[in-house]
Amino acid sequence: MNRRLEERPVRADTRVPRFTAAERWIHRTTAALMGICVVTAAFLYLPALAELVGRRALVVTVHQWAGLLLPLPVLAGLASRAFRADVGRLNRWGPHDRLWLRAARRRTPGPRPAAKFNAGQKLYAAWIAGATLVMLATGLMMWFTHLTPLMWRTSATFVHDWLALTIGIVLAGHIGMALGDPEARRGLRTGSVSREWADSEHPLWRP
Numbered sequence: 001m002n003r004r005l006e007e008r009p010v011r012a013d014t015r016v017p018r019f020t021a022a023e024r025w026i027h028r029t030t031a032a033l034m035g036i037c038v039v040t041a042a043f044l045y046l047p048a049l050a051e052l053v054g055r056r057a058l059v060v061t062v063h064q065w066a067g068l069l070l071p072l073p074v075l076a077g078l079a080s081r082a083f084r085a086d087v088g089r090l091n092r093w094g095p096h097d098r099l100w101l102r103a104a105r106r107r108t109p110g111p112r113p114a115a116k117f118n119a120g121q122k123l124y125a126a127w128i129a130g131a132t133l134v135m136l137a138t139g140l141m142m143w144f145t146h147l148t149p150l151m152w153r154t155s156a157t158f159v160h161d162w163l164a165l166t167i168g169i170v171l172a173g174h175i176g177m178a179l180g181d182p183e184a185r186r187g188l189r190t191g192s193v194s195r196e197w198a199d200s201e202h203p204l205w206r207p
Helices: 004-007 021-045 047-053 056-069 071-075 083-092 096-105 121-141 149-177 182-190 195-201
Strands: 016-018 192-194
Touching: 016 056, 016 195, 021 047, 021 056, 021 071, 021 083, 021 149, 021 182, 047 056, 083 121, 096 121, 096 195, 121 149, 149 182, 182 192, 182 195
Parallel strands: none
Antiparallel strands: 016 192
């Protein structure tokens, strides 16, 4: 048996670093707060779920504070150089991103050009960041009712409710995509991905 082990070829480590511990902490904390917001919103707006809890005032308080704390992980994460660099990459578009979107729209099989983040991830990051800011602003108007006129609060409630539904749908799609890519999930869990996955999914990325 020892001879067989000695003759077995030793594989080189083909994993490459993708996210630092700080970046993984930011993602997990933001995801947890977003999840609390979505779940509490469902209990507030769906009668069948509201009956299961009953303590509406408590659910409202949890929802409000989770929404208020939601931007804090990202703001704290700006102290990380790696996180700032990735934010810059998410905001930087190139010709390869247009090719990626065209291939995705046409469902073209095979590898698509992408750097560390593909065009779909960039679109999602920009959209969820903007949606979070709008939800925070409209939520504050609904929370502190004495600060704004009634018409503003009515409009804020309309935007907040419908945007919350949209966020729920987009998040479901985001989670569905993640469930279909175990290596991407592993990268967020451990901080590293396989070289084969990186070359296949992000061929323009040079870690």
